[in-house]
Amino acid sequence: MPDTFVTGAQGFGRVIDVDLRSASGSAKERFDRLIYAAPVEAAPKFRDYGLTESANIMSLTELESRLKTGEPMGAERSHRLHAAFLCGLEGGLEPAVFRRALDAIEALQDSGNVQCYVFTRHLKVAASGLERRYRELRERGTLFFKFDGPGPVFEANGARAIITFNDPLLEIELELQPDILVVDEHLKPPASLGLLAELIPSSPAFAPFLQPESTRFCGVETPRPQILAVGPSRGVFDPELMEADVEAAVLAVKKLSSQKANLPGPALVDPNKCAMCLTCVRLCPHGAMGFHKRAEADPDSCMRCGICAVECPMAAISLSPQSGRRDISQTISETANLTTSGPRIVAFLCSRSAGQALDVAWPTPPDNLTPIILPCAGTVGVEHVLSAFQHGASGVMVAGCFKGNCASVYGTSLAEERTRQVSAMLTEIGVNPSKALFTPIAANMPWALREAVQALERAIGAES
Ligand code: SF4
Ligand code: SF4
Numbered sequence: 001m002p003d004t005f006v007t008g009a010q011g012f013g014r015v016i017d018v019d020l021r022s023a024s025g026s027a028k029e030r031f032d033r034l035i036y037a038a039p040v041e042a043a044p045k046f047r048d049y050g051l052t053e054s055a056n057i058m059s060l061t062e063l064e065s066r067l068k069t070g071e072p073m074g075a076e077r078s079h080r081l082h083a084a085f086l087c088g089l090e091g092g093l094e095p096a097v098f099r100r101a102l103d104a105i106e107a108l109q110d111s112g113n114v115q116c117y118v119f120t121r122h123l124k125v126a127a128s129g130l131e132r133r134y135r136e137l138r139e140r141g142t143l144f145f146k147f148d149g150p151g152p153v154f155e156a157n158g159a160r161a162i163i164t165f166n167d168p169l170l171e172i173e174l175e176l177q178p179d180i181l182v183v184d185e186h187l188k189p190p191a192s193l194g195l196l197a198e199l200i201p202s203s204p205a206f207a208p209f210l211q212p213e214s215t216r217f218c219g220v221e222t223p224r225p226q227i228l229a230v231g232p233s234r235g236v237f238d239p240e241l242m243e244a245d246v247e248a249a250v251l252a253v254k255k256l257s258s259q260k261a262n263l264p265g266p267a268l269v270d271p272n273k274c275a276m277c278l279t280c281v282r283l284c285p286h287g288a289m290g291f292h293k294r295a296e297a298d299p300d301s302c303m304r305c306g307i308c309a310v311e312c313p314m315a316a317i318s319l320s321p322q323s324g325r326r327d328i329s330q331t332i333s334e335t336a337n338l339t340t341s342g343p344r345i346v347a348f349l350c351s352r353s354a355g356q357a358l359d360v361a362w363p364t365p366p367d368n369l370t371p372i373i374l375p376c377a378g379t380v381g382v383e384h385v386l387s388a389f390q391h392g393a394s395g396v397m398v399a400g401c402f403k404g405n406c407a408s409v410y411g412t413s414l415a416e417e418r419t420r421q422v423s424a425m426l427t428e429i430g431v432n433p434s435k436a437l438f439t440p441i442a443a444n445m446p447w448a449l450r451e452a453v454q455a456l457e458r459a460i461g462a463e464s
Helices: 060-069 095-111 130-139 193-197 239-258 279-283 307-311 328-338 354-361 382-390 411-428 446-463
Strands: 005-010 016-022 025-031 034-037 041-044 057-059 081-087 114-120 143-146 153-157 160-166 173-176 180-183 185-188 227-230 267-269 289-292 294-297 317-319 345-350 369-374 395-400 436-440
Touching: 005 193, 034 193, 034 239, 041 060, 057 060, 060 095, 060 180, 081 095, 095 114, 095 130, 095 185, 095 239, 130 143, 160 180, 227 239, 267 294, 279 289, 279 307, 307 317, 307 411, 328 345, 328 369, 328 382, 345 354, 345 382, 345 411, 345 446, 354 369, 354 395, 354 446, 382 395, 382 411, 395 411, 395 446, 411 436, 436 446
Parallel strands: 034 227, 057 180, 081 114, 081 180, 114 143, 345 369, 345 395, 395 436
Antiparallel strands: 005 016, 016 025, 041 185, 153 160, 160 173, 267 317, 289 294
């Protein structure tokens, strides 16, 4: 739906109700998958450089437009045209913007009798073909000045700018009064992205985009499986990558559509206990929990992370055993029978990270360690840690993913905060707070798991 803008969005799980506006009017549409390819908004950096737009000081977009229409460049062409470009001197440089600047420089050079200058800090040449093009233009005579320390100073002279700078190589003061000064741009997703972000409750953690910067979300995935983010919607502004994103989105939709509906074991709400507080709706990182006369999880969207079950103040939510998610309290009771003669450590481990490190750390866990593998560290509540102590644990560890790499976005942060609360309780009753330990452990960090167990053993030993 090109040239169509989102003006509102509601719904949970597979239900995505979107208000749309286009040249032909407004409409409300319901989708059960949504691929959003937000258009880019370009904001010239005049203010960042203390410059004012004029006939000779222009944005990259303006230069592109003049090149297209053949409009004069604000100088008499009886002499050689001097064109200066500011590329990432302030506020970073998107590869997509640098590519456009190189295109414009090439077009100017092709038009003949033009000397181009580029003032920059860190060139972003990692994108495909950029390094080669940068070298080619340098060989064709474009001068690149790269600054580490203080950059050039700009002064207005009528509609033109005077640039004073210390040549980083020659270390001499130079002054340039170019015929045109071209200012680079910040690229931003449109404000409408915020409306769609409201459909993903965890989105404040990665605003303004729809995808967290995390390896847990491959390609165009977002925490809400039915919403796929293409290009600028996920913070990628390079048009060269759009095609790959669109292909990834189509594949993701096909994959979603081929998945069997109503997988067993989503979060189940007991309507007799539910107080309709909406805590679960606000906290479900995946937008799977909604409210329609009562709280309910969409079976196709629920990732079985268990965060809602821990946070529900009425203990009204459970994950059925068919989901593969066992009741934590029951597991603690059962494992309590495994008590060894010495001090015992109960370790709640996220199955995506610390749980995998366990397999490498010890082929068979030591006798004094009782691991409980969970879908997400965010599933562990204060009551579970206390219950482990009540069942005879001498120390309790909660180990999840590193922040920014949690598949439930903030599950690991919730786990850290709850463990901190337990440590505060231990302090209040005169027990060493280090006996409750939260630690992030990646799947490839078995040594960190061993060290964490040793730290707990020391805390237990110091107390006894
Ligand atoms: S958190 Fe619990 S009580 Fe609140 S709406 Fe959800 S199920 Fe109901
Ligand atoms: S288990 Fe996780 S994904 Fe499912 S409804 Fe609860 S919080 Fe959302």
